Amino acid sequence: MTAPTVLSFLVDGAMTGQFSGRDHGAGVSVILVDTDRPGAGPRLHQHPYDETFVMHGGEAEFTVAGERLTARAGQVVVVPPWTPHKFVNTGTDRLVMTNIHANDEVVTEWLE
Template identity: 55%
Template sequence: MHIIETSGLTRDDGRILDNIEGAAYGAGVSLIFEDTDTVGAGPRLHQHPYAETFIIRAGRATFTVGDEQLIGEAGHLLVVPAWTPHKFAVLGPERYVATHIHASDEFITEWLED
């Protein structure tokens, strides 16, 4: 068993982000803990060779998943299939708080936008 202390590091843009790769702990998943009130915050278009699940606990964001665009909000769980281009942008004004679960013990990301 592992107990992992997350650091809650704050970036220059005010985003709080912790990343945990499961390989270091014998876990088959990797996690991103996202917490921000910066409108527009979010990653540029990318894809993974595995599914990514978003558990949104607070706030809202516009998600682009393949050719579809939708609003994800508190209480939603979104699953993006493997090899599906996706990105999101926080809508605000409330904080976006979410856990992103990568179905891999390491992060593998192909960036599709500069």
């Protein structure tokens, strides 16, 4: 049995960063988002696996397979494999979310 891995993602008071599971023997990868910048978010892209977004604070507009939806703190958005998606920070509060990639490394195909 290997020892658990503990990493810190606290940067200037914000939880932000990327965890590649492959580097630590885990089957998932995680991106932590913490921003107060309106409009912040990635361009349209897709992954060959599920991505799960856990909303902790704020609001984001997601575009998933051409459909738009708004997610807020306390909600979870699941995007299936090979589904084009993006999100932008649309709220007046700080956007805080955990993006869970169902793969031991983040694999992204950029579409825009």
